[in-house]
Amino acid sequence: MSTEPAAIVGVGQTHHKSRRHDVSFGGLVREAAFRALDDAHMTFADIDAVVIGKAPDLFEGVMKPELYLSDALGAVGKPMFRVHTAGSVGGTTAIVAASHVQARKHERVLAVAFEKQSEGNAQFALGSGRGASLGAGGAFAPFIRAYIERSGAPEHIGWKVAVKDRQNALKNPYAHLRIPDISIEKVKESPMMWEPLRYLESCPSSDGACAVVLTNEAGGTAAAADGRPPAWIIGASSRSEPPSFPGRDPVRPAACVQAAWDVYEQAGITNPRQQIDMAELYVPFSWHEAIWLEGHDIAAAGEGWRMIDDDETALTGSFPVNASGGVLSSNPIGASGLLRFAEAANQVRGAAGEHQVAGAKVALAMAYGANSQYFSTWVVASSLQPFD
Amino acid sequence: MTRFVENSIVFPYKRSLGPVIGAFMTGLTEQRILGIRSGDQVIVPPLEWDPQTGAELDPDGMVEVGPAGTVESWTWVPAPSEQHPLGHPFAFAFIRLDGASTPLLHAVDTGAPDALRVGARVAPRWRGSRVGHIGDIIAFVPGEQPEVDGPDSGPAEAPVTMMDYNASITYRNPVPPVLDRLREASRDQRIIGQRCPVCERVYSGGRGYCPIDAVELGEEQDVDLPHTGTITNFTIVTPVQYPGQTETEPFARVFVLLDGTDVILPYQPVVELPVGEVRVGKRVAAAWAPPNDDIDDAGAMGGAYGHLIGWIPSGEPDVEDPDLVNRIF
Numbered sequence: 001m002s003t004e005p006a007a008i009v010g011v012g013q014t015h016h017k018s019r020r021h022d023v024s025f026g027g028l029v030r031e032a033a034f035r036a037l038d039d040a041h042m043t044f045a046d047i048d049a050v051v052i053g054k055a056p057d058l059f060e061g062v063m064k065p066e067l068y069l070s071d072a073l074g075a076v077g078k079p080m081f082r083v084h085t086a087g088s089v090g091g092t093t094a095i096v097a098a099s100h101v102q103a104r105k106h107e108r109v110l111a112v113a114f115e116k117q118s119e120g121n122a123q124f125a126l127g128s129g130r131g132a133s134l135g136a137g138g139a140f141a142p143f144i145r146a147y148i149e150r151s152g153a154p155e156h157i158g159w160k161v162a163v164k165d166r167q168n169a170l171k172n173p174y175a176h177l178r179i180p181d182i183s184i185e186k187v188k189e190s191p192m193m194w195e196p197l198r199y200l201e202s203c204p205s206s207d208g209a210c211a212v213v214l215t216n217e218a219g220g221t222a223a224a225a226d227g228r229p230p231a232w233i234i235g236a237s238s239r240s241e242p243p244s245f246p247g248r249d250p251v252r253p254a255a256c257v258q259a260a261w262d263v264y265e266q267a268g269i270t271n272p273r274q275q276i277d278m279a280e281l282y283v284p285f286s287w288h289e290a291i292w293l294e295g296h297d298i299a300a301a302g303e304g305w306r307m308i309d310d311d312e313t314a315l316t317g318s319f320p321v322n323a324s325g326g327v328l329s330s331n332p333i334g335a336s337g338l339l340r341f342a343e344a345a346n347q348v349r350g351a352a353g354e355h356q357v358a359g360a361k362v363a364l365a366m367a368y369g370a371n372s373q374y375f376s377t378w379v380v381a382s383s384l385q386p387f388d
Numbered sequence: 389m390t391r392f393v394e395n396s397i398v399f400p401y402k403r404s405l406g407p408v409i410g411a412f413m414t415g416l417t418e419q420r421i422l423g424i425r426s427g428d429q430v431i432v433p434p435l436e437w438d439p440q441t442g443a444e445l446d447p448d449g450m451v452e453v454g455p456a457g458t459v460e461s462w463t464w465v466p467a468p469s470e471q472h473p474l475g476h477p478f479a480f481a482f483i484r485l486d487g488a489s490t491p492l493l494h495a496v497d498t499g500a501p502d503a504l505r506v507g508a509r510v511a512p513r514w515r516g517s518r519v520g521h522i523g524d525i526i527a528f529v530p531g532e533q534p535e536v537d538g539p540d541s542g543p544a545e546a547p548v549t550m551m552d553y554n555a556s557i558t559y560r561n562p563v564p565p566v567l568d569r570l571r572e573a574s575r576d577q578r579i580i581g582q583r584c585p586v587c588e589r590v591y592s593g594g595r596g597y598c599p600i601d602a603v604e605l606g607e608e609q610d611v612d613l614p615h616t617g618t619i620t621n622f623t624i625v626t627p628v629q630y631p632g633q634t635e636t637e638p639f640a641r642v643f644v645l646l647d648g649t650d651v652i653l654p655y656q657p658v659v660e661l662p663v664g665e666v667r668v669g670k671r672v673a674a675a676w677a678p679p680n681d682d683i684d685d686a687g688a689m690g691g692a693y694g695h696l697i698g699w700i701p702s703g704e705p706d707v708e709d710p711d712l713v714n715r716i717f
Contacts, residue, residue, distance in 0.1 A: 019404075020404065021404040021549060021550065022404065022406070022407075022549075023404060023406050024403075024404060024405060024406030024409060024436065026406070026436055026437065027406045027407075027436060030436075030437070030444075044441070044442045045441075058397070058399075060401060061399060061401040061553060061555040071435070071437060071439045071442065072436070072437055072442065073442065074441065074442030075442075076439065076440055076441075076442070116404075118402065118404070119401050119402055119403060119404070120399060120401050120402075121399070121628075121630040121631070123628045123630050123633070124399055124630040124631065124632060124633075128397070129397035129398070129399065129632060130632065130634075131632055131633050131634025131635060132625075132627070132633075132634050132635050132639065133625075133627075133628075133630070133633070134623060134625055134641065134655065135625065135628065137625075138623045138625040138641070139623070141623040141624075142621040142622065142623055142643065142716055143716065145621055145622075145668075145713060146621060146713050146714050146716060149668075149710070149713045149714075150713070150714065191626065192624075192626065193626045194623055194624065194625055194626065195623070195624045242599060244599070244651075244654070244717045245599035245600060245717060246589060246599070246600060246650055246651050246717060247600075247717070248716070248717040249714070250716055250717075251714075
């Protein structure tokens with residue numbers, strides 16, 4: 001029996017900021033949830049199940065916050081699921097929510113992801129509560145050095161991504177970082193944080209939440225008939241690999257490549273560069289754009305940086321990446337993956353506003369987590385058969 | 389026998405309370421306990437949303453309850469721990485404050501369990517100095533009249549919007565036997581590795597298993613490793629300050645591929661090697677603590693361990709190998 005087609009009919013997010021001192025956890029997730037429900041023309045009463053994701057609990061020091069947030073998200077008496085896949089969790093949350101629809105277990109599912117980084121400290125949490133934390137930048141810097149050495153990419157590639165994503169963020173009213181005078185000079189003169197990564201090549205710490213409403217084929221068709229185009233999920237996959245083993249390649253992780261090709265196979269994609277119109281890739285540090293362009297075979301190995309150098313990934317380029325400003329502009333960690341998935345959905349719904357990619361019909365979203373070992377990927381489209 | 393080490397994680401989290409819990413906490417500094425209306429119910433402590441429907445509750449619908457109330461259920465705590473609200477035996481009780489529809493969970497201080505019963509009337513004993521925290525009520529005590537413990541420093545000067553939460557949790561972690569063997573060998577300035585009997589890869593760092601062949605590596609697989617190796621990759625971390633941070637200056641962590649081994653030692657500290665001179669291909673040798681020094685007991689994976697404190701330049705010429713930088717695991 002084939003799976004039920006699943007559609008995204010509602011997307012919501014908070015304005016992402018350094019500190020949302022005006023709200024509790026519950027207030028934060030409700031803001032995103034209500035925006036998604038409003039967008040879907042639904043209320044809590046219409047929802048069959050809730051799936052929630054966030055980064056490890058050490059970030060805010062609240063263990064199992066989903067237990068208390070079930071009330072806040074109208075989930076009393078309904079199934080509620082918590083997803084744990086570190087930084088990729090927002091993407092995995094979307095995929096778990098979609099699977100409930102695809103399996104015909106539920107018809108309407110609310111997926112919510114959040115982080116309130118201001119309540120704790122990411123460096124503390126990533127260092128397991130000890131001194132001398134490497135932080136994410138410190139942990140990933142060697143991977144990035146390997147990419148640069150292997151590809152022979154010039155150093156300005158990282159700076160270009162940092163500028164491009166911040167320029168895109170100026171067109172996204174929800175983005176956290178707004179740096180109107182961002183420039184190559186500004187990035188390259190910013191402090192070196194984790195050689196070769198500079199301060200402005202790194203993601204911020206944000207408070208924020210994102211939510212999407214997923215529904216079955218009938219729900220998606222009804223929304224379309226009502227003049228509210230849905231985004232159809234035409235492929236979704238999660239893959240993981242152990243954190244360390246001899247021969248592991250963090251520049252082209254096998255789990256990333258396998259998740260991508262699992263999705264492409266489901267979607268009928270044989271030439272991702274040609275068949276996909278834009279991508280929201282999880283890029284917390286500038287060089288990850290090149291790494292993931294290659295990891296998804298959008299560019300050949302060692303060639304991803306050339307697409308950046310040629311401005312092909314700019315908003316007006318032939319293959320825009322992170323039109324929303326990406327993780328480099330807003331990073332409520334747990335929500336960052338769901339934001340990629342939601343922004344891709346909005347692109348194919350034609351609902352991305354000022355950062356809309358003209359004519360986007362097929363969009364790729366991915367998130368990764370932990371030691372570059374968890375990968376979640378989906379492709380959404382404006383119709384169920386976009387290549388017919 | 390397995391050895392255990394204790395690890396404590398301590399962090400001062402900062403909570404933002406939102407409009408409803410913030411008002412509740414502000415009320416506590418004024419010696420007032422607030423609930424919130426939801427239909428014909430008064431929910432105490434107040435919630436931002438109806439717990440059944442998720443509907444938004446109006447902060448303007450907050451009402452004062454109590455101060456006295458009735459015990460609906462209780463349990464005696466005969467031996468309080470450090471994290472309990474009182475240092476002597478007490479009860480946790482559900483207290484339905486006068487005017488409330490739901491019970492509040494708090495401590496009741498009666499000295500002995502036989503002084504407490506369902507239906508008992510209790511009132512708050514307030515702390516003299518209140519900050520906007522549920523602990524502003526030390527406990528409930530028998531009777532109808534609230535009390536204040538010590539001089540009353542009055543209500544908060546401004547509305548309470550934030551709360552400090554000083555988290556502390558202590559884990560008791562088992563130390564894998566292989567790490568204890570590595571640590572013991574380090575006293576004699578020996579570096580122990582393990583050879584997989586199936587693939588013959590030599591693992592440094594006390595992994596205890598071969599991830600390729602999925603076999604456990606026991607004492608019989610232990611081998612002595614050379615004390616020299618090559619830096620394959622590295623990170624230089626600019627320390628961000630946070631509670632518990634031990635670093636103030638940029639520091640290096642290097643990947644060391646010991647001669648004759650198949651996996652790197654990840655994120656190793658360096659000794660007498662300035663961050664500006666850390667590079668791929670640099671040759672290093674083990675640096676040892678004096679024999680009588682206390683040694684790190686934490687048994688952590690990664691990083692140096694025991695008397696092995698890091699890696700010092702060996703003085704040998706660099707290794708020129710373009711593939712070295714890819715040796716990350």
